Amino acid sequence: MATETNIPTGNAVATEGASLCWSCNAALAGNAHFCPNCGKVQPSTPIDYFEFFSLGAAPARKLDIDLPALEREFYRLSRKLHPDVFARASTREQQWSLEKSSQLNDAYRTLKDPIARTQYLLELEGVKLEEQSSAATLVARTSGEEKKQVVPPELLEEVFELNMQLQEMRMNKEMGEDDPAIVSDLQNAKSRFETMLDDLTSELKSYWNEWDATISAPGSSESDRIRVRDKLVDLLNRRSYIRNLVRDVNQALAG
Amino acid sequence: MAYSNKVIDHYNNPRNVGTLDKASSEVGTGLVGAPECGDVMRLQIKVNPETQIIEDAKFKTFGCGSAIASSSLATEWIKGKNVEDALAIKNTDIVKELALPPVKIHCSVLAEDAIRAAIGDWKKKQSASQAAPVTAEAK
Numbered sequence: 001m002a003t004e005t006n007i008p009t010g011n012a013v014a015t016e017g018a019s020l021c022w023s024c025n026a027a028l029a030g031n032a033h034f035c036p037n038c039g040k041v042q043p044s045t046p047i048d049y050f051e052f053f054s055l056g057a058a059p060a061r062k063l064d065i066d067l068p069a070l071e072r073e074f075y076r077l078s079r080k081l082h083p084d085v086f087a088r089a090s091t092r093e094q095q096w097s098l099e100k101s102s103q104l105n106d107a108y109r110t111l112k113d114p115i116a117r118t119q120y121l122l123e124l125e126g127v128k129l130e131e132q133s134s135a136a137t138l139v140a141r142t143s144g145e146e147k148k149q150v151v152p153p154e155l156l157e158e159v160f161e162l163n164m165q166l167q168e169m170r171m172n173k174e175m176g177e178d179d180p181a182i183v184s185d186l187q188n189a190k191s192r193f194e195t196m197l198d199d200l201t202s203e204l205k206s207y208w209n210e211w212d213a214t215i216s217a218p219g220s221s222e223s224d225r226i227r228v229r230d231k232l233v234d235l236l237n238r239r240s241y242i243r244n245l246v247r248d249v250n251q252a253l254a255g
Numbered sequence: 256m257a258y259s260n261k262v263i264d265h266y267n268n269p270r271n272v273g274t275l276d277k278a279s280s281e282v283g284t285g286l287v288g289a290p291e292c293g294d295v296m297r298l299q300i301k302v303n304p305e306t307q308i309i310e311d312a313k314f315k316t317f318g319c320g321s322a323i324a325s326s327s328l329a330t331e332w333i334k335g336k337n338v339e340d341a342l343a344i345k346n347t348d349i350v351k352e353l354a355l356p357p358v359k360i361h362c363s364v365l366a367e368d369a370i371r372a373a374i375g376d377w378k379k380k381q382s383a384s385q386a387a388p389v390t391a392e393a394k
């Protein structure tokens with residue numbers, strides 16, 4: 001829209017993460033959504049989800065976050081950013097509030113889920129989860145060495161075995177029309193897989209604490225950081241296999 | 256997700272599903288996984304010790320349609336090849352043949368990994384048996 005080209009985005013010179021309110025020139029914290037002085041919505045900026053919720057900026061983003069507080073903040077901001085509130089505001093304020101609403105929803109959805117939050121953090125840390133495996137294949141292809149699997153071979157064996165058992169149970173169920181013995185086999189498998197998944201979740205939480213401690217420890221080095229980061233990566237990789245088992249057993253029970 | 260006809264064909268009629276005797280010295284087993292999605296694939300080969308030709312190949316895949324099609328195709332391709340030629344198969348060949356979209360590339364990577372792992376396992380068995388002192392030169 002040609003009439004909007006003179007938007008004073010971020011208006012004033014931002015000094016060290018701080019900026020000035022576009023409307024009243026009051027000083028603002030870097031990620032303030034509203035001016036504390038005049039209450040106007042501020043231009044939306046491309047900030048990460050942790051920063052959006054003031055949960056620490058790079059490189060000190062914490063993983064173990066207070067969920068009830070996050071939820072309260074989400075509802076508070078949802079109300080303040082609701083389109084009805086901006087019905088009479090200027091076009092650009094409407095625009096900013098819309099953009100912020102959508103950031104808010106994305107940020108909340110990602111951060112409230114432990115796995116999505118961890119994945120997101122790793123992404124911000126520069127880990128490309130989807131590319132690890134193909135990168136390792138490339139190394140194997142050129143060196144002629146065996147490819148390093150990103151999860152331990154014992155886990156693959158176990159997962160493969162469990163998949164075999166599950167498939168057999170599923171086939172029996174299809175033929176045996178709800179034989180109670182098969183259903184109870186499946187239910188046992190289900191609770192076993194769910195326990196495995198729960199264990200991984202508690203393990204994940206212990207790594208969150210390790211991560212949070214590492215990033216805030218005064219003497220911690222880059223290699224400490226990478227060590228904890230890689231533990232998180234490793235855990236998410238292992239978890240995808242177990243998650244599939246839970247999904248498949250549930251499907252078998254429902255089907 | 257729209258699958259190509261070739262994928263659907265392999266998916267509906269997978270070739271060479273099954274198991275070979277893991278303990279046999281002529282059999283190599285590769286078990287690999289895709290951490291991206293948590294799918295697992297096992298591919299086995301039976302190699303003629305004289306000719307180094309892959310005489311049989313079987314697979315079992317717990318995964319998506321593209322992974323099943325990729326492994327099915329892989330077994331078809333490697334059967335009758337000698338191990339060195341089988342090692343030359345790249346995931347991009349599979350992508351091309353099955354017209355896999357970018358999000359399904361990792362499924363073809365899984366199949367390449369499985370071939371490599373199976374051949375690697377077989378080679379390990381060979382060198383282990385060669386290390387055994389009593390084997391006479393077979394000619």
Ligand code: FES
Binds near residue numbers: 361365
């Ligand atoms: S989606 Fe993972 S192997 Fe295809």
Ligand SMILES: [Zn+2]
Binds near residue numbers: 022023024025026036
């Ligand atoms: Zn203001």
